């Protein structure tokens with residue numbers, strides 16, 4: 083079926099030939115017939131990582147295959163979403179060990195991006211909760227992958243962006259919880275230096291993330307709110323249906339401007355009156371604040387938007403972030419969403435996280451913000467950082483190669499071995515890696 087597709091940023095768009103997978107038997111024939119295809123989950127990556135001439139859509143390949151309560155191990159097909167897993171798990175007293183900032187992604191997408199959450203510094207990325215998966219290779223063979231079996235393929239698939247093969251199903255370890263609530267603590271920081279110290283002082287919290295007001299300059303540069311959380315122990319496992327708002331149409335691009343973002347940022351920062359706030363919040367508002375607004379990506383207008391997410395090593399983070407925030411604030415193009423997280427050590431070699439700080443920013447697509455992103459690239463390059471492939475639609479090869487270096491060489495050599503005819507290709511692969 084011919085379809086116009088995009089990532090979550092609605093930029094870029096492509097005309098693709100899309101096949102919907104409902105049974106794995108159909109897949110082998112599709113792979114045999116087509117060259118230049120890529121798997122797609124729920125299309126929540128922002129850029130072109132799940133775009134190609136031929137797209138194999140897994141969003142309907144959604145089956146629960148078993149749950150081993152003794153080992154907390156859930157087996158599901160690749161198209162099951164994290165939202166479906168939560169619906170199954172929470173009432174039984176379980177939660178995802180690792181979850182990104184949206185639950186509307188598939189297990190296949192979570193593995194391919196090796197997604198991270200607010201607990202990377204304590205519990206790592208998605209690889210740390212996957213025991214094994216089955217994958218269909220370019221020649222149609224199905225292989226089991228785990229730390230013991232086909233281990234190279236296992237490790238490089240995390241962050242491998244669907245380029246090594248197609249994930250069919252996976253065994254995922256869940257964590258036990260006693261409540262749907264999160265014990266939340268919010269701490270205001272007046273500047274970048276303070277938020278860095280707060281992250282370090284609160285390192286023992288399982289979950290931490292900071293919202294930064296990226297339009298502040300001078301002595302308030304980096305003013306932010308650090309949000310900390312732990313699963314509550316109040317024995318409440320009743321799921322409330324979360325009310326959903328929706329952005330019904332594309333907003334005109336002038337709605338998001340320096341003034342509206344500045345006003346929003348001030349209101350957001352000042353909503354918390356005291357320096358410290360402690361309260362109980364539902365897991366949905368703590369982990370997935372944006373999921374309650376359907377189609378929020380339309381807020382940026384028809385031209386779409388891009389997310390700029392980079393990571394810098396711990397040593398370089400403070401100086402690099404300072405320069406980046408200064409550059410953004412100078413440009414006048416603020417971002418509603420500016421989220422700072424702390425990463426710990428990463429185990430999967432070809433993956434975005436590295437020990438240090440990561441900042442994610444959203445910008446509407448226009449000539450000026452694309453130029454701003456190019457200026458930010460230069461700073462990230464100079465500080466030896468890298469950008470997240472799952473958010474990217476625009477970086478150049480030099481920035482990619484500088485960020486991923488040796489791990490990409492290893493990845494590419496493995497890809498040549500398992501996919502010699504280069505069957506699996508996304509537009510991102512052709513833009514950066516071919």
Ligand SMILES: Cc1cc2nc3c(=O)[nH]c(=O)nc-3n(C[C@H](O)[C@H](O)[C@H](O)COP(=O)(O)OP(=O)(O)OC[C@H]3O[C@@H](n4cnc5c(N)ncnc54)[C@H](O)[C@@H]3O)c2cc1C
Nearest residue numbers: 123124125126127182183188190191194197198243244249
């Ligand atoms: C609001 C929002 C918040 C987010 N927050 C975070 C965050 O906190 N942390 C984070 O890490 N990410 C975050 N993301 C990004 C998102 O988690 C990833 O991009 C994720 O990969 C999307 O999964 P998907 O199922 O939508 O896959 P898609 O976007 O459709 O595809 C993503 C990649 O997965 C591959 N893929 C999909 N299915 C398969 C399969 N069966 N086999 C092989 N490869 C496959 C695709 O080829 C592609 O390369 C966020 C995204 C949004 C929209």
